[in-house]
Structure formats: C-alpha cells, structure tokens
Amino acid sequence: MFPEPVHYQRTDTPTGWNIRDWETANKLLSYFDPERRPFATFTLPDRSYVQCLGSKRRLTVEAREYRPDGTFIHWAFGRGRPLSEPVRIEVSTGAVTVDVTQQLTMRDARLIMRQFLETRTFPDTYHREDVTERFVSRHDG
Numbered sequence: 001m002f003p004e005p006v007h008y009q010r011t012d013t014p015t016g017w018n019i020r021d022w023e024t025a026n027k028l029l030s031y032f033d034p035e036r037r038p039f040a041t042f043t044l045p046d047r048s049y050v051q052c053l054g055s056k057r058r059l060t061v062e063a064r065e066y067r068p069d070g071t072f073i074h075w076a077f078g079r080g081r082p083l084s085e086p087v088r089i090e091v092s093t094g095a096v097t098v099d100v101t102q103q104l105t106m107r108d109a110r111l112i113m114r115q116f117l118e119t120r121t122f123p124d125t126y127h128r129e130d131v132t133e134r135f136v137s138r139h140d141g
Contacts (some may be wrong), residue, residue: 001020001021002019002020002021002022002117002118003118003119004044004045005018005020005044005045006018006019006020006025006042006043006044006117007019007042007043007044008025008028008040008041008042008043009040009041009043010028010031010037010039010040010041011036011037011038011039011092011093012036012037016041019042022114022117022118025042025113025114025117026110026114028040029052029106029109029110029113032052032055032056032059032106033055034054034055034090034091034092035091035092036092038053038054038055038091038092038093039051039052039053039091039093040052042113042116042117044117044120046066047064047066048063048064048065048066048072048120049063049064050062050063050112050113050116050117051063052104052106052109052113053089053091053096054089054091054096055089055091056105056106057105057106058089058103058105059089059103059104059105059106059109060076060077060089060096060098060102060103060104061076061077061102061104061108061109061112061113062074062075062076062077062131063075063077063112063116063122064135065120072132072135073130073132074130074131074132074134074135075122075128075129075130075131076098076099076102076128076129076131077102077104077108077112077122077126077127077128077129078098078099078101078102078104078126078127078129079101079104079108079126079127080101080127081101081127081129082099082101082102082127082129083099083100083101084099085099085100085101086098086099086100087099087100087103089103099129101127102129108126111123111125111126112126
C-alpha cells in the first residue's frame with residue numbers, strides 16, 4: 001500500500017482514477033504506448049507528481065514537488081549531468097526535446113516512480129536537473 005492516496009492519469013483517461021499500491025501502478029505502466037497512451041502521471045494529495053512521456057524504450061521522466069507555501073520545484077531525470085545534446089522524443093500528441101542523458105527507458109521510469117510514490121524521495125543513481133524555470137513566468141519590475 002502507498003503511504004498516501006495516488007491519482008493516476010493517462011492520455012486516454014484524462015480524469016484518471018485513484019490507486020492504492022505499486023502493483024497496480026506497475027500494471028498500468030505496462031499499457032504505455034507512444035501512439036495511444038504516450039504519458040502517465042501519478043499525483044499525490046498535495047499536487048506533487050511524477051510523470052513519464054514517450055515509449056517504453058525512449059521516454060522522459062519528470063517530477064514536481066510542491067512546498068507548503070504553494071511554490072514548487074520541477075525535476076527532469078537523466079543518466080548523469082546534461083551534455084547539451086538534444087534528442088526528440090516523438091509521440092502521437094507531439095514531440096518533446098530533452099538532453100540525450102534524459103532519454104530513459106520504462107525500467108528507469110519504474111524505479112524513479114516507485115521510490116517517489118512510496119517514500120517521496122528519488123533514487124541517487126539518476127541525476128536530477130532543476131528545470132523549474134521552464135514553468136515559472138518571470139516578471140521584471
């Protein structure tokens with residue numbers, strides 16, 4: 001059992017549903033498909049989430065952690081520090097460009113997601129890049 005409720009969403013079920021354990025989450029990830037179901041998101045009660053997009057062999061994993069004050073930090077995961085070598089991951093809903101080090105597999109996604117959903121931590125074996133600035137509007141003044 002997960003220590004707190006988890007809400008699952010994917011492309012073909014935008015409203016999603018609640019799940020209670022890793023076995024269910026793992027089974028749902030097996031339906032991942034770049035044509036029909038190219039993303040999966042698991043959200044916790046405070047809106048923090050972990051998600052993946054792509055195909056089972058080429059995907060990207062990101063997470064957003066909300067703080068008590070309502071701000072957040074957004075992470076992109078990779079194998080080591082980014083090398084500034086962009087690659088495109090194309091799916092039916094479009095494409096996303098990530099660093100070559102951030103092109104992962106479903107095995108990687110499962111390891112990252114499981115640890116986050118069970119402990120709210122991330123595996124040290126993956127580099128976490130803070131990409132929050134991509135999601136926060138800047139105001140000069």
